[in-house]
Amino acid sequence: MKSVKTNILVVDDSLETVELIKRNLESVGYHIYSASNVQSALKLLDTLNVSLVITDLKMPGENGMELVRHISENCKGTGTLVITGFPSIQGAVESIKIGAEEYLVKPFTDEELFKSVERVLAKTSKYKKEVAPVSPVNFGIIGNSEGMQHVFKTINKAKNTNATVLIHGESGTGKELVARALHYGSNAAAAPFVPVNCGGIPDSLLESELFGYVKGAFTGATETRAGFFQTADGGTIFLDEISNTSLAMQAKLLRVLQEKEFYMVGSKKPVKVNIRVVAATNVDLMQLVKKGLFREDLYYRLNIISIDLPPLRERDKDVMLLLDFFLNKYTRELGKGPIQFSKKALRSLNDYPWPGNVRELQNLVHRLLIMADEDTIDTPDLPENFRFSASRTQGLNRRLAEVEKEYIADVLAAHKNNISQAAQILGIDRKTLREKLKKAND
Ligand SMILES: Nc1ncnc2c1ncn2[C@@H]1O[C@H](COP(=O)(O)OP(=O)(O)OP(=O)(O)O)[C@@H](O)[C@H]1O
Ligand SMILES: [Mg+2]
Incomplete structure (x- = not known):
């Protein structure tokens, strides 16, 4: 399994402090993002999966306390480590009370920084187990x-x-x-x-x-x-x-x-x-x-x-995973040699809307493998509706208005000429539907 780097966000208005922390933590394999104020930090937190936020307390605009509180109340699985240039025990205690895991007083040594980071990550990692593994x-x-x-x-x-x-x-x-x-x-x-x-x-x-x-x-x-x-x-x-x-x-x-x-x-x-x-x-x-x-x-x-x-057509990339899975499963079950899909066949399968969802895909792969007598399944081996057909393109010479008229008539017939229901299915309002009907019949 690919090891994923831990994301850490450093929030401090002092560029030197940010650089120092960044260099140290990157050297031991963490991935560092930085922000110079609370607002930009919040934006990053919205889009990134951050395991730890290291924040200064005193910054222009909102102070670090507000960030700590926000994280503690909104970001499950994200720990906070407060750094402060003011060794007032009061501020530190306050930050712990509202949810920070630890605090560090500037200046600190590299060793102190590593230890604190590790401790906070260990404390918060228990939440991470709840995140679904990315295994397919x-x-x-x-x-x-x-x-x-x-x-x-x-x-x-x-x-x-x-x-x-x-x-x-x-x-x-x-x-x-x-x-x-x-x-x-x-x-x-x-x-x-x-x-x-x-x-x-x-x-x-x-x-x-x-x-x-x-x-x-x-x-x-x-x-x-x-x-x-x-x-x-x-x-x-x-x-x-x-x-x-x-x-x-x-x-x-x-x-x-x-x-x-x-x-x-x-x-x-x-x-x-x-x-x-x-x-x-x-x-x-x-x-x-x-x-x-x-x-x-x-x-x-x-x-x-x-x-x-979700329907299969809305599951980006899953079609390929499923094809691969069922290909392996049925090749093994049928005791056939290694069989693969041609690139062209894969493209057709990938573009197909799969109205019968995974069951349809599974049955198709099963059938194709039973029939396969070569080591590659190519486009001509696929059922007709997966292939381009010149005879079917005759339909492509029709005018849009013609197709629309026919489709509207079908929908109306299927709904006993109920205008409201048909309009809902067609995704237009009743007035528009009436106008279209009038135009079509003129
Ligand atoms: N994500 C998936 N991975 C592997 N196999 C799947 C997946 N989804 C469905 N299948 C397989 O597809 C077939 C249909 O799945 P299932 O019977 O669970 O669907 P269903 O939603 O209950 O369908 P229906 O509404 O028709 O009863 C089963 O053989 C199942 O093993
Ligand atoms: Mg079912």
Whole structure:
């Protein structure tokens, strides 16, 4: 792993002091930034990941105390070392009180400086562990894009809490993978992880599947059977496609979340469970709440922590990482020799919008490798929609107005000629849409 230099920001209006500290600390491998006043220091802190700020107390404009206080209240993981030319113990004590880790009195020796810096960094490094590692693989989830880094960070924070997590993302973005990561990355990894596809089970069945039933509860209930909630006790239940549950089922789920207990079908005795609930949806639940199709109280209960999985087309550079990952995986699994993509093929794959997200990419690589009988997969090996087609360019001779007219007509038809809805989809206001329609029909 590449070693990353520690960033230190030196804030002092005396150029000599800044130079002296800079030279000393750079010689032992730190990366030094400098600022001559508090305002410029704040700007740097906004954009840089700084582990330590070394600041003078007395400067023109705001003084160092204000900077120390700002850092202590806003910058987790950044330590402060105060240097002062005024050996008044009062100022030093004051700075420690408001959050500085240490102070150094000018003049100081190189040795004193190194020791103080090391001590402060050691004190604050405990916070750094919370920062997601920059490794492209976390919990078996490939990704290095900013969006995925954010996802990893949230998984790390959420995994050992009992808070409900709502995962939202288009189909194939990795929602189930994230749910598993939350469970298998947690202290309860040894307990069961129970996925339930709420969309695939009819309502009447879902209730007995989730809560179990007692013997005689209904025709065919010849014995008492535990439900998913009991099976998941101590672990995680993953309610996939939660948007597909009926309002009646939502009321029952809300009860379990609130009371941590439920009734088996046909029983009046409450069953207590200790489970973490993770839910997933590929539609915007808030929109369903607004339409009265999803209970608002359940929405807020589920959404204590939310994880939004970005679509693959918005994950800069991840396509290449994923291609590489699945290429290796399937080459190994299929027992094939080393196979690679040609540069041209890689370009086409990289430019493709991946409506089916990671699943589509994974399946494509799998299929291509099964079919591959040479060591290079080139553009002609890719499916048609990845390739340029001269016959398709006929469409490119059409005028914009023509394409627009057709598209508007399609959107209107899909929304039963509802102008408001169509305008919203098209991203224009109703008036503009009416004008366009009028013009098109003139
Ligand atoms: N970042 C990733 N790294 C590696 N594999 C991934 C990644 N994201 C998704 N996959 C793989 O892609 C496939 C689809 O992922 P998953 O089932 O988690 O998606 P989903 O969001 O639950 O989709 P759906 O909404 O259709 O249920 C799985 O085989 C999963 O292992
Ligand atoms: Mg899924």
